[in-house]
Amino acid sequence: MGLTVRDIVQMSIMQTAKIRCGKSFLDKKVVEWVTVIELPVENFVKKNELVLSTGIGCEDDPNLLEQFVKDIIDSEASVLGLATGRYIYDIPDQVLELAKKHQFIILEIPWEIRFGDILKIVLEKINQDKQGERQKAETVRQELINCVLHGKSLQDIANLLYKYTKIPVAITDQTQTIRAERHFDKKLIQVFFEKELGQLQQIPHLNILFSEHPLYHFMEEYMVNDQMCFQLSILNNQKSQGSLFIQLEDREQLTWFVMNVLEHALTACALYFVKENAVEMTKIRLNDNFILNLAKTKGVVTSQIISKAQLLGHDLTRPYICIVGEVSLKEVKNKRKVQQEVKSLQSLNYYLQKEITNAAKLLHRRNMITFEDGEVIVFLEADHHPYMETANQFLDIIERRLYELLTGVVLSWGIATHKDGHYAFHESYKEASTALDIGKRQKDVGQRTFFSDTKINRLLMAISKDDEIAEIVKTTIQPLLDYDRKRQTDLIYTFMIYNKYKGNVSQTARVLNLHRQSLLHRLRNIESLTQLSLVDSDDLFLLELSVRLWMLKEI
Structure with a gap:
């Protein structure tokens, strides 16, 4: 929590000081700095400060002293130490009543105690406390980074974050999927992403203590059904990788230590996603190379190749039909607009692969996909059903969804014949590629060409x-x-x-x-x-x- 008012009053230099008001709040009020001030207060006092004053200028006017104390209370200072014996001999009851009303702490300090001595001792104590927090924050930083380096999960990061802050936390990826959470109300995230009308209110300005902390500018505060929720973006090269959510009861929980722990947690999450993406990209490259070799290399499928396929999640022992596709743009007047639409969707291959995978799942069939030079190669699991019917059903699902996303895109397909035996991957690819090529030569853009229907063309x-x-x-x-x-x-x-x-x-x-x-x-x-x-x-x-x-x- 940091240095409290109780820590201040228990210092040897403050032994003769008297607590005139707010004794029950000594453990609740944090002291972040100490300042000496007289009239006027204006904006010279900050939140959570120990304020020292002689009350000069107010000695003959209790009302003026009361206003002076009220201004200090309004500045959200933690405690006021009034030196008595020269200008103020006794603190007026109306001032004490004001402090009591606002749950404010007032210390009566004998005139003999020098403010300079108090300043020196308190600042040394604050610096010691800050140093301890810095060391603790560094320990947390190292633990969080080790989570990533040692191959631990996002849940381990969330657990560490909760361990040191006691704040409910949740971590989502860029698809808005909750990847980890600790004591966090999942309904808050659901409301946040769905943005249900009337349940989500963004707070335009964060009224927290450490607004000078760099993380302050990356925090978004929301009220979800009267529950305070903060969202912090997990960034890598200025691109969002996901979000870190914290659930607070009070903004006072966002101490200097908590802000630094949150900053280290964001770094750890960003590193985790970078590592995860790198692993995924490596797996994709291995998968693409494997399927390309399978399709384009003539030879026997050995047990070693079958084992490698299993490591990549493929079962080569099942029968497959090969489908080769090509993407083109419609010849329309606004072709440039179509190109911009495709470009804005970042990666056409991503959407095509997604729809191919979804179509295979709907049909409960295994599939293998790869791309090369604008061509998509698909090996779709076959069974006792007529292969033409299976292929058409599969492609219908893909095109229906993809044409909704990309209105200017045209897909042309070549489909191989179904082989009775297994392991005919190269032969199937050659047939599908030939069928696609014949379809293109006949200017049948956007059509499906079955190899079995190309006999006359192959003869020609x-x-x-x-x-x-x-x-x-x-x-x-x-x-x-x-x-x-x-x-x-x-x-x-x-x-x-x-x-x-x-x-x-x-x-x-x-x-x-x-x-x-x-x-x-x-x-x-x-x-x-x-x-x-x-x-x-x-x-x-x-x-x-x-x-x-x-x-x-x-x-």
Whole structure:
């Protein structure tokens, strides 16, 4: 608690002093400093001071002395020592009644006792007491830091904090989850974070003794259902890692020692979160590297790999299907605004991984996730259910939630076939990656492409590698490409829609939003440039094959 008025009156120099009022409060009043003052008081007296005065100027006016004492009481001083025998010979009853009314302590000090001697002895005692508190605070600091260095928990930090301050405490992380508490009313935190109307009132100014302490500027005081609660932010590089809450009955509990212990506790909590984040980031990197190697390395899954997976929380003995995804932005007028929206959410990967994990939990399936170069690789646990149905259900959940968060984001997916055996991670990844690539080449942005549905495309990709076929495709398509580039038209797209609707001119014109005659003009241009007839089945097949091969290979 520090130096009390009882400690003062028990000093040898104060043996002849008399306690004229407030004897029952000697143990409750703390003395932080000592000052000598006469009229006027103004703002020269601070809270918890021992005030010494001769009463000069008030010797013939009891009312003036009463006002002088009232000003000292209003300054929240702890005790007034009046020297009697020169100016004041007896303390008036009205002054004693005033002190009694305000539970204030008045000492009558004989004139023979020098104020200078009192000042010297009291200040030495205050300094000794402060030194003891500093040593005790340093001991607490070391214990708190050792909690972090020796791998102890936040609960151990909370226990130490309560041990030395006897103040209920709670520690939350940046997700507002209570990580540790000691005798703290959890309902206060619930009200605080939910900010229930009428139950949370912020106090604009802290009226505490040690307002000069640096921690003072980082404390927020609230009244929650008439309960005093202080919030202190746990910061690391100016970023919030969580909060430290203390529950007080009186602001007088925030002594110099308590303020320093709280400051050391904040440092210990910040170090703990830094250490925890570092461990988590290391685990994430190990996990990412493991899954990437699993997906991209061709080879046998050994018992050593299975054991390593178990350490990372994965079970490779179960069957999995591979899903590969890619994120892109919609081609909209306010694309810059969309980019700013994505950027403001800090990390797209974080949100995507969160939704993937949540979707897997909802379906009660294990999953393994990693990211590389804008690509997300997911291994989702499979079972006896049709794998296409499982994949679609899984992706539906992800997209529904993610599109609500990021309105400008588009997800494209490639899904491998379900393997009957186990440990086909590399093969599954290759299939899913191929399916995604084919979907992208077909301009199916935001679509799901199953590897099992890409047979014709894979066949076309295989034959497109032949040099002679590539030359035929180029010769057939090049006139259309040149015409489109010069005239800013899109004859190839026109042909694709025309072929899609099996030569139905009216339906094609409606889809392309063209007049019928304009469409017919385009079709004649296509025939003229390619020297192929759109009504000849062989010519139509050659043109369709050439366009599809060009789209896949972009020859």
